[in-house]
Amino acid sequence: EVQLVESGGGLVQPGGSLRLSCAASGFSFSNSWMNWVRQTPGKGLEWVANIDQDGSGKNYVDSVKGRFTISRDNVKNSVYLQMNSLRVEDTAVYYCAARTWIFDLWGRGTLVTVSS
Amino acid sequence: IVLTQSPDSLAVSLGERATINCKSSQSLLSSANNNDYFAWYQQKPGQPPKLLISWASTRESGVPDRFSGSGSGTEFTLTISSLQAEDAAVYYCQQYYSGPITFGHGTRLEIK
Numbered sequence: 256e257v258q259l260v261e262s263g264g265g266l267v268q269p270g271g272s273l274r275l276s277c278a279a280s281g282f283s284f285s286n287s288w289m290n291w292v293r294q295t296p297g298k299g300l301e302w303v304a305n306i307d308q309d310g311s312g313k314n315y316v317d318s319v320k321g322r323f324t325i326s327r328d329n330v331k332n333s334v335y336l337q338m339n340s341l342r343v344e345d346t347a348v349y350y351c352a353a354r355t356w357i358f359d360l361w362g363r364g365t366l367v368t369v370s371s
Numbered sequence: 372i373v374l375t376q377s378p379d380s381l382a383v384s385l386g387e388r389a390t391i392n393c394k395s396s397q398s399l400l401s402s403a404n405n406n407d408y409f410a411w412y413q414q415k416p417g418q419p420p421k422l423l424i425s426w427a428s429t430r431e432s433g434v435p436d437r438f439s440g441s442g443s444g445t446e447f448t449l450t451i452s453s454l455q456a457e458d459a460a461v462y463y464c465q466q467y468y469s470g471p472i473t474f475g476h477g478t479r480l481e482i483k
Binding site: 290299300301302314316317350352355356357358359361362363364 | 408410412418419420421422425431463465467470471472473474475476477
């Protein structure tokens, strides 16, 4: 079955860290760009970061640059999002999504809540 | 690039036509290949977004043909020709012409 499954979300205090994981199956993960997209009730959908097939190319939205790091492991068919210096405004459901720009495969998301 | 959707919400009767618009702050048409770097997604409660249309008018495999995308440059439209109950959802537009990838704020479609 073609699927993406996120994990690692939870409640964290402002300034804290969290590492999200996304496990892929059923498609050629090592040939696919991967993305993280987040969704909040107030701001809607926001693309966060992406990574190319071998992990050498990475891009980030300005609001997370220097705080978040995307990485991948093509042996484990997984993509990760290390989130440091978390802020209240980072609270969202975080989805991983496959492909370069057109996201035709999404996970079900993991909720990150940043609150004291 | 800012995408502005209209309306914010609409209610349409079953079997009627629904039209959602998305306006871009700059052209999404590439002069290199004459393609618009634009997509539409559907999201139902508790589910992730689902890709409906890419390249402004190319329907994804399995998407009913009552869904169609049109437009070019800065103005785009998603049309549902004959609304079904299962089409109640929030619809988002997306541009992938230049980074960062951005989405519209969404249009909530309800059944009247």
